[in-house]
Amino acid sequence: MGFDINGITLSSAAGTTLAMNSGATNWMAVNANGILSRPQTPYMWGTTSGQAAIYNAGGGNLLVIANENIGSCWNNSTGVWTCPVAGYYMVAMGNIATGALQTNSYGYIGVFKNGVLYGHNHWNFGGNWHYLSLSSIVAAAAGDTIVWQLFSYVNAGIHGAGGHGSFSIALMA
Amino acid sequence: MPININGYNLSNASGLTFGASSTKIDSSGITDPFLPAVFGSRTDVAAGVIRTYPWVMDSTTTNVNSCWNGSVFTCPVTGVYYMSWSSIVGSGAGTYGLHGFIGLIKNGGLLYYSYRDTNNIWELQHLEVTIKCAAGDTITWAINIAPAPDSTTGAGAYGANHNASTIWLVG
Numbered sequence: 001m002g003f004d005i006n007g008i009t010l011s012s013a014a015g016t017t018l019a020m021n022s023g024a025t026n027w028m029a030v031n032a033n034g035i036l037s038r039p040q041t042p043y044m045w046g047t048t049s050g051q052a053a054i055y056n057a058g059g060g061n062l063l064v065i066a067n068e069n070i071g072s073c074w075n076n077s078t079g080v081w082t083c084p085v086a087g088y089y090m091v092a093m094g095n096i097a098t099g100a101l102q103t104n105s106y107g108y109i110g111v112f113k114n115g116v117l118y119g120h121n122h123w124n125f126g127g128n129w130h131y132l133s134l135s136s137i138v139a140a141a142a143g144d145t146i147v148w149q150l151f152s153y154v155n156a157g158i159h160g161a162g163g164h165g166s167f168s169i170a171l172m173a
Numbered sequence: 174m175p176i177n178i179n180g181y182n183l184s185n186a187s188g189l190t191f192g193a194s195s196t197k198i199d200s201s202g203i204t205d206p207f208l209p210a211v212f213g214s215r216t217d218v219a220a221g222v223i224r225t226y227p228w229v230m231d232s233t234t235t236n237v238n239s240c241w242n243g244s245v246f247t248c249p250v251t252g253v254y255y256m257s258w259s260s261i262v263g264s265g266a267g268t269y270g271l272h273g274f275i276g277l278i279k280n281g282g283l284l285y286y287s288y289r290d291t292n293n294i295w296e297l298q299h300l301e302v303t304i305k306c307a308a309g310d311t312i313t314w315a316i317n318i319a320p321a322p323d324s325t326t327g328a329g330a331y332g333a334n335h336n337a338s339t340i341w342l343v344g
Contacts, residue, residue: 003176003178010176012192014179015178015179015180015181016181018191018192029250030192033249034194034195034205034206034207035205035208035238035250035342036191036196037250037251041343041344045304045305047285068305070253090255090303092301092302094300096287096288096290129290130290130296131288131296131297131298133299133301163285163286163288165285166300166302168304170255170303170343171344173202173203
């Protein structure tokens, strides 16, 4: 028998775990070992695909295609994540980057919050593909937007044709 | 006075506590000391290039709930997990064309991969991503060998330190 708080139910089927549900949707659980999980955590994971082999979006938002998009916070068409609640978001990307066989190839990868650069990384090498990664914890308010963009690049981009990288955002706390 | 839910007590002991666990919510946020997490590195190969599956991580400094069994992480609960694998990768010889692939392997199948494409002797590779997993799902990595793509070259990871990997539950 659950404990109902105006439609939010706290229940424990066996007396060893706790579930917090809204209707049939589980919002939070604490298992017998004390592990706390939040199945509705806003989250996306995706890759670029169908883009140019050297993809920089012309300096615009990288159009990552989400494989998973819990909460529908990510927009494939615009490359924009909209934060549903205030909190700290883990923003991580990794992809091979270069100007494939260019002798002079460099650029920057940036995470932008509400259009303002929040954090960035830089690559500078000629020839072949090299791995580029950037992870950030972004403090955001509800409604804030997060995007990835390349900037100040010369003969360069990430591998945009599929595989070779991934992009993800998840609410941490 | 605690709230008893079918024998499960929610109580206030300097914060909201859950049953007999040490998980707590208080003014500092959520404390979850049994958060599934592993951090470690491979140290067991004296030197040289490793093309291997699954990825052995013999030295762990963190292995909460013993989810990592030495070469595979088993997710104890459904959720979103952060995963990071990093190592210097190469051939040890700087030979051009020794490209190779590093794959993230979920339940024995390739989920995504990265690619080494340089003629440097050793170069850092870093794969990081957050992935939704179900309870019981398994995670490991494959280094230039199936089920990752296999370039059939000699490129691989370095097996004596120079590498670090971590997995933990985000939520």
